[in-house]
Amino acid sequence: MAEDSVFTYDPLAWTVTPAMKEAFDKNGYILVRGMLTQKEVQKVRRAVSNSKGIMRYAFGRHDGNSRRVMQSIWNHPGHDLSGVLPRIQRVAGTIEQLMGGDEVYHYHSKVTMKDGKTGGAFVWHQDYGYWYNNSVMYPDLGTVFIPIDDCTRENGCLQILHGSHRMGRIDHIKTGDQLGAEPERVEHAKKVLPHLYVEMKAGDMLFFHCNLLHTSDQNSSDLRRWVFISCFNKRSNNPYKEHHHPCYTPMSKLPDSSLLECSEEENLEGKWFMLIEEDHSVNGTKVH
Numbered sequence: 001m002a003e004d005s006v007f008t009y010d011p012l013a014w015t016v017t018p019a020m021k022e023a024f025d026k027n028g029y030i031l032v033r034g035m036l037t038q039k040e041v042q043k044v045r046r047a048v049s050n051s052k053g054i055m056r057y058a059f060g061r062h063d064g065n066s067r068r069v070m071q072s073i074w075n076h077p078g079h080d081l082s083g084v085l086p087r088i089q090r091v092a093g094t095i096e097q098l099m100g101g102d103e104v105y106h107y108h109s110k111v112t113m114k115d116g117k118t119g120g121a122f123v124w125h126q127d128y129g130y131w132y133n134n135s136v137m138y139p140d141l142g143t144v145f146i147p148i149d150d151c152t153r154e155n156g157c158l159q160i161l162h163g164s165h166r167m168g169r170i171d172h173i174k175t176g177d178q179l180g181a182e183p184e185r186v187e188h189a190k191k192v193l194p195h196l197y198v199e200m201k202a203g204d205m206l207f208f209h210c211n212l213l214h215t216s217d218q219n220s221s222d223l224r225r226w227v228f229i230s231c232f233n234k235r236s237n238n239p240y241k242e243h244h245h246p247c248y249t250p251m252s253k254l255p256d257s258s259l260l261e262c263s264e265e266e267n268l269e270g271k272w273f274m275l276i277e278e279d280h281s282v283n284g285t286k287v288h
């Protein structure tokens with residue numbers, strides 16, 4: 001990893017510093033080690049792994065190489081544990097500051113599930129390659145990638161092209177059931193930009209710009225690789241048409257202590273899980 005983009009969480013003095021903002025703008029991401037405590041990781045892992053809603057709404061997208069990536073996506077955070085995590089200051093407050101400080105709202109959260117030996121790959125893409133199709137005018141969105149299992153090269157950790165967000169939006173074409181960035185351009189970018197494997201411990205967080213090119217391999221190891229991902233849009237970038245993710249909806253941020261205080265492991269009320277047939281960016285295949 002580029003040293004100027006790697007930070008360590010300090011619970012007593014967490015603030016987005018000018019160095020973090022500069023690294024985010026220049027490199028397209030920052031990685032913060034140890035943002036969740038072990039106790040918090042265990043609580044989130046248990047809630048997500050036991051969640052009936054997340055499993056019920058899971059769907060697969062073929063990766064063009066005989067496997068599927070499995071995801072479950074919900075649009076409004078809700079008030080249970082999986083709705084508290086995106087709204088704590090460490091998550092929502094940090095991405096908001098990194099994106100310049102204007103108000104952000106919850107665009108959606110998801111869990112990507114790569115089980116051992118079966119987990120599929122994500123093709124190279126930019127998140128804005130999808131979201132552009134949702135009538136979102138500007139690339140003013142950001143993603144927070146929060147592993148709940150350790151992510152290594154063996155189990156299909158995230159890979160990024162350092163600085164690729166500065167290429168602007170690239171055309172995306174269908175690959176398997178996924179939208180992938182134009183391969184010729186990606187191949188060239190791989191020659192001129194550092195290609196990084198982002199190995200992360202559960203509880204580390206990667207904050208990245210919506211035009212950063214990223215991918216991840218199939219999981220052929222024995223170890224599960226599940227990741228919680230939350231995506232945010234600026235209020236000022238309200239999509240000009242309604243679609244399968246929300247238009248501006250005020251989001252109340254929560255103190256960091258809320259995660260351990262939350263007693264609702266699961267409550268699906270108001271979460272608006274996305275059905276695969278409603279996804280007009282690209283389609284996939286139903287699991288249930």
Ligand SMILES: O=C(O)CCC(=O)C(=O)O
Pocket residue numbers: 112122127156157158214215216227229
């Ligand atoms: O979980 C991963 O490896 C990548 C997920 C991703 O890129 C996405 O959902 O857009």
